[in-house]
Amino acid sequence: MVFFTELARQKALEVQWNGVAQELKENIAEEMGLGTQGVSHYMLLAQGLEEALGVPVKNTTPSITTSKLLRTVQSVFNQQPAYVLGATYAIEATSIPELSLIVQLIKWLLEGAMPKDLQYFFNKHLNQWELEHEEGLRTTIAAYIQPEQFREFEAGFLAIMDAMEIWWQELAQEAISSKVTLGMAIAKKH
Helix, strand or coil, rough: HHHHHHHHHHHHHHHHCHHHHHHHHHHHHHCCCCCCCCCCCHHHHHHHHHHHHHCCCCCCCCCCHHHHHHHHHHHHCCCCCCHHHHHHHHHHHHHHHHHHHHHHHHHHHCCCCCCCCHHHHHHHHHHHHHHHHHHHHHHHHHCCCHHHHHHHHHHHHHHHHHHHHHHHHHHHHHHHHHHHEEEEEEEHHH
């Protein structure tokens, strides 16, 4: 999502919301490895998932459902600045509940404790990084947004919320479909 954060930073600069642009720049730097010896948060997660689950994650192609979400998000981020910043805030405001769900799913898959590196990734995101990103973005946006921009901000926020809700539902359908397909393939071999 760093790409979308950069688009939001550019939108903030267009309307001279310099504090918001600076906050987003700091978020991007952190996501890209500031504070983690130059290792991006994506790589921390990918390496942790590969180690924990034995599933190749790096350089994988997004599923059809995820590709659809990314196209939707791209279209959202082509809108006006207040709309884009509402969408960006939605991503930050929902990150903790979403990551909490992911932690539960991974613990279920692993039947217990996570490897140390993966636990570090989730602990830092849930207890520090995401809290700071959400608070920083909320605070800086509040300093710039005007009442006449509230509806546009809200529309961007809701657009992302709707897109993510559809994504989660479609991911569940993909998982169910994959399980059925895998089960049929195993049955054919036996």
